[in-house]
Amino acid sequence: MFKSCNFKTFATFKSLFFLSNNIKVITFILLFISGRKIMIRGLYTGATGMMMEMVRHDIIANNLANVNTAGYKRDVAVHKDFSKMFLERLNEPPIQISDRFQLFRETPVGNLGTGVVTDAIAVDFSSGGFQKTDNPLDLAINGNGFFAIETEKGIRYTRNGNFTLNSDGELSTPDGFRVLGQNGPIRVAGNNVDIGEDGVVNVDGKVVEQIQIIDFEDRRVLRKTGENLFAAPYDAPVLAGSGKVLQGGLEKANVDLAGEMVKMITALRAYEINQKAVQSQDSMLDQAINQVGKTNA
Amino acid sequence: MIRALWSSAAGMKAQQMNLDITSNNLANVNTTGYKKARAEFQDLHYQTLKQAGSPVATGINMPEGLQIGMGVQTVSTNRFFSQGDFQHTENPFDLVIQGTGFFRVRLPDGSDGYTRDGSFTVDATGQIVTSDGYVLDPGITVSQDATNVTIATDGKVSQTVNNITEEVGQINLYKFINPAGLDAIGRNIFKETLASGPVVNGTPGLNGFGQIGQGILEMSNVKVADEMVNMIVSLRAYEANSKAIQTADEMLQIANATRR
Numbered sequence: 172m173f174k175s176c177n178f179k180t181f182a183t184f185k186s187l188f189f190l191s192n193n194i195k196v197i198t199f200i201l202l203f204i205s206g207r208k209i210m211i212r213g214l215y216t217g218a219t220g221m222m223m224e225m226v227r228h229d230i231i232a233n234n235l236a237n238v239n240t241a242g243y244k245r246d247v248a249v250h251k252d253f254s255k256m257f258l259e260r261l262n263e264p265p266i267q268i269s270d271r272f273q274l275f276r277e278t279p280v281g282n283l284g285t286g287v288v289t290d291a292i293a294v295d296f297s298s299g300g301f302q303k304t305d306n307p308l309d310l311a312i313n314g315n316g317f318f319a320i321e322t323e324k325g326i327r328y329t330r331n332g333n334f335t336l337n338s339d340g341e342l343s344t345p346d347g348f349r350v351l352g353q354n355g356p357i358r359v360a361g362n363n364v365d366i367g368e369d370g371v372v373n374v375d376g377k378v379v380e381q382i383q384i385i386d387f388e389d390r391r392v393l394r395k396t397g398e399n400l401f402a403a404p405y406d407a408p409v410l411a412g413s414g415k416v417l418q419g420g421l422e423k424a425n426v427d428l429a430g431e432m433v434k435m436i437t438a439l440r441a442y443e444i445n446q447k448a449v450q451s452q453d454s455m456l457d458q459a460i461n462q463v464g465k466t467n468a
Numbered sequence: 469m470i471r472a473l474w475s476s477a478a479g480m481k482a483q484q485m486n487l488d489i490t491s492n493n494l495a496n497v498n499t500t501g502y503k504k505a506r507a508e509f510q511d512l513h514y515q516t517l518k519q520a521g522s523p524v525a526t527g528i529n530m531p532e533g534l535q536i537g538m539g540v541q542t543v544s545t546n547r548f549f550s551q552g553d554f555q556h557t558e559n560p561f562d563l564v565i566q567g568t569g570f571f572r573v574r575l576p577d578g579s580d581g582y583t584r585d586g587s588f589t590v591d592a593t594g595q596i597v598t599s600d601g602y603v604l605d606p607g608i609t610v611s612q613d614a615t616n617v618t619i620a621t622d623g624k625v626s627q628t629v630n631n632i633t634e635e636v637g638q639i640n641l642y643k644f645i646n647p648a649g650l651d652a653i654g655r656n657i658f659k660e661t662l663a664s665g666p667v668v669n670g671t672p673g674l675n676g677f678g679q680i681g682q683g684i685l686e687m688s689n690v691k692v693a694d695e696m697v698n699m700i701v702s703l704r705a706y707e708a709n710s711k712a713i714q715t716a717d718e719m720l721q722i723a724n725a726t727r728r
Contacts (some may be wrong), residue, residue, distance in 0.1 A: 183722075203597040222722065224471075226536065228719060232472035232712040233511070233537030236479025238705045240485065240540055249532070291518065291532035304506075306548050333508050335546055338665035340645035345508045345544040347663075355683040360645055362568050362676045375676070391531045394520055398543070404521055428708055439715050448723045 179328055212285065213452040217232060219286030221447030223250055226289045227438045234426045235435075241302075242331025242399050243424035244294050245431075251290040253281040296390050299425035301417065307364045308334045308342065311422040316384035316412020319351040320344055320400060326351070327400035329395065342382075344371075346398060352380035368415040384412030471515070471536060472511065472716040478539030480710035482509055485542050486702040493690045501585030501656050502688035504695075505545045512538040532602075549584075549647045552689040554681070560617045561588040564686045567678020569641030569670070570658065573602040580605065582667075583643055585656035587685055596625075600655055605669070608637035621679040623672040641677045642667050 188435040208369070215297035230246045240359045258280040265273040288369040301311055310332030312318070317328035334350055349356040352372070361374035388394065388408040393401040394468035403409075486507045496502040518560070520533030553562060563586030572583035581602065588604060591597045594612055596604040610617055614627035623639035644650060649663030660667055670677040 199489050225719065228712070228716060229471040229475065229536050232479070232709075232716065233539060235705070235708045235712045236475045236482070236539040237509070237511050237537070238479070238708060239483065239701060240511055243509075243511055244533070248539060289517075289534060290538065291520075291530065292534050293532050305550065306546075331510075333546065335544075335648045336646035338646055338649060338663050340665065345510075345546065373636060389531075392521060394516075394533055395511065395514045395535055395537070397537075398510045414725040422573070428704065432708065432711065439718055442719050443722050446726050449726050453728075 173243050177372045206370055207313050210333070211452075212283075214449055216284070216450065217445045217449035219253060219288060220448070222288050222444055223248075223287045223289055224438045224445065225441040228435065228442075230292060230433050231438065234424075235428075237424055238426045238428060238431075239423050240331075240399065240437030241421040242329055243426065244296055244299075244330065245426045246395075247293045247295055247423065248289055249291045249293055250287050253286040253288050255284050257281075258283050277457075293391070294393065294395065295425060297425050299423040302423050303420050305419050307366075307418060308359075309421050310334060310366065310382075311417040311420045312384060312412065313417050314412070314415035316386045316414035317401065319350050319383045319385050321349045321356070322400070324396075325402070327396060327402055329399050329401065331399040333421055344399075351383050353383055353438070354380060356367040357382065366416055366418040368417075370416045382416060384414055384416065386410040386412040386414075397459050471538065473713060475512075475537065475539035475711040476712040476716065478512060478541065480552060480706055481711070482488075482540045482542050483520060483702045483706040483709065485712035486703075487699065487706075489545055490695050490698045490702065494692070494695050496688055497690045497695075498686050499656065499688050500587050501583060502690065503547050503548045503549050503584070504688065504690045505506045507542050508544045508546050509540050512541050525689075528673065547648050547650070547652070548689065550689050551686070553687045555685045555687050556683060557685055558683050559587075560592065560619070560682060561724045562586060562683055562685045563619060563639075564681040564684040565672075565678040566681050567676075568670065569677045570647075572640070572642050573657070574607075575602060575657070576607045579659070580652065580667075581659055582644075583655070583656050583658065584686060590613050597657075602657075604638065604639070606637065608639070610636060619682045621681070623671055623675055623680050623716060639672065639680060640671050641670055641680075643670065644668070644679065704705065 172257050191237060227248045228249050234245045259277040260280050261277055263273045263276055266275050312330060317330055318332060320327045320329055324401050333343055333345060334342050336359060337347055342357040342359050357372055357380040359372065359374055359379065363375050365373040370384055372379045372382060386408060392404055392407045397401045489505050493504045514535040514537050516533060516535045518530060518534035521529045549616050565584060565586065570584055571586065573581045573583060575581045578718050583598065583614045585598065587599050589595050589599060590610055591601065594609045596608045596610065608625050611629050613629050616628040618626045619639065624635055625637045625639060626635045644667060645665035646663060649661055650658035651661045652658055658678050675680045
């Protein structure tokens with residue numbers, strides 16, 4: 172009984188001795204354990220990097236999946252750095268201004284970034300290649316503008332001109348949504364359909380309708396809704412499209428296969444680097460917790 | 469991450485279907501009256517993480533949104549009814565439609581079928597039938613003693629028996645406002661659907677109907693070079709999508725390796 176008590180006292184004494192000798196290290200450990208501020212911050216920064224590269228790869232995968240979708244416009248991820256924090260060194264020795272005044276100060280250390288975040292996904296509206304199909308109902312727009320499509324949810328816009336006819340002989344998308352002309356749907360009932368550069372539809376030599384080509388002052392307001400369609404806010408300023416209609420051809424997706432592949436490799440490697448950063452933070456924590464803090468090594 | 473996996477899987481499936489359709493076109497490159505088909509693709513739905521135009525501060529709106537696409541889907545197979553090449557056969561019952569229109573045949577279940585395949589023949593009773601034995605509608609019977617059967621460009625069928633020429637029937641043509649909406653049931657036969665619009669009956673050479681040519685067959689309108697290019701394109705796109713899956717997989721592997 173006495174012996175064990177004596178040993179306990181001795182152990183406490185030993186650890187106290189250890190503490191006093193390693194006071195700096197102990198403070199350091201306390202600092203990061205207390206506020207998740209010193210070490211874990213890096214973990215989160217690395218994780219945001221990994222998450223961002225994931226989103227980037229999601230977008231690349233979607234671009235690649237649509238590499239053969241007519242009229243598809245590729246997406247580009249836009250990133251921004253997460254809010255920065257301003258670091259100051261505390262407990263600096265005060266500056267002696269005069270005999271009576273001391274200036275207590277916090278020396279600025281600088282900005283510390285806390286990671287990255289996907290800010291927006293921009294649509295690249297540049298033109299894709301043209302594929303000749305010789306189908307009279309395949310239309311492409313050479314230049315700026317969109318076809319206006321009447322859907323059950325309102326007017327939508329598309330660059331995909333793989334049109335067909337519905338049972339009433341009206342020009343429509345493969346989903347059955349009607350393509351709009353200046354005065355409404357375009358009825359194409361006849362043998363010879365000839366569509367001019369200005370979108371004027373001639374059926375068997377008679378002018379039927381002119382296809383609407385619409386452009387927007389700011390195309391960034393357009394939102395993809397799937398099915399090759401774009402939706403615009405109702406108050407978006409509209410222009411007449413300056414593009415020329417090409418009959419018998421389709422606009423291919425503007426996805427550059429080689430470019431996407433390179434971006435995919437970059438995303439993968441950047442992901443890997445961020446993982447390594449997380450890993451080394453982890454091993455630093457491991458050192459701090461399991462090695463430095465060892466009391467009876 | 470899972471998004472990328474599924475998007476790429478959708479991409480691979482779409483390209484697979486593209487190749488299926490291309491191979492069917494190539495398989496039918498010598499099929500009389502075959503009309504080539506094409507797969508039409510669309511981007512799938514978008515997951516909107518941030519709405520474009522949503523306010524970020526007073527008077528400032530997000531200029532661009534944050535939308536992640538979910539891949540691609542095949543929306544339809546569009547069939548092209550452009551004229552195929554002509555092949556002269558000298559067979560009196562080989563007919564071609566030069567222009568718009570279909571022949572109508574009576575299917576075994578009593579319904580109507582429409583075809584551009586004009587390789588007709590006569591059955592044991594002298595009726596004009598398709599190579600599958602489906603009777604041309606309206607039916608025309610040719611005498612067994614006929615030495616010569618002439619089919620005019622307007623569809624009038626005449627036969628010569630004992631040096632006497634007489635008219636035995638009239639071949640009508642049928643058209644649809646949207647032939648791409650017809651239902652292909654195989655054996656070169658199409659059936660009317662709601663999408664094709666109602667059938668319109670007419671005389672060859674009149675009201676926009678094509679003329680009938682005798683002793684000629686319409687070949688398929690498949691262009692081998694086009695299909696070959698399409699095949700290369702779908703193969704490469706398939707490959708790109710498989711690489712995207714591999715990359716996504718590798719990323720997941722790296723994520724798992726973070727915790728040692």
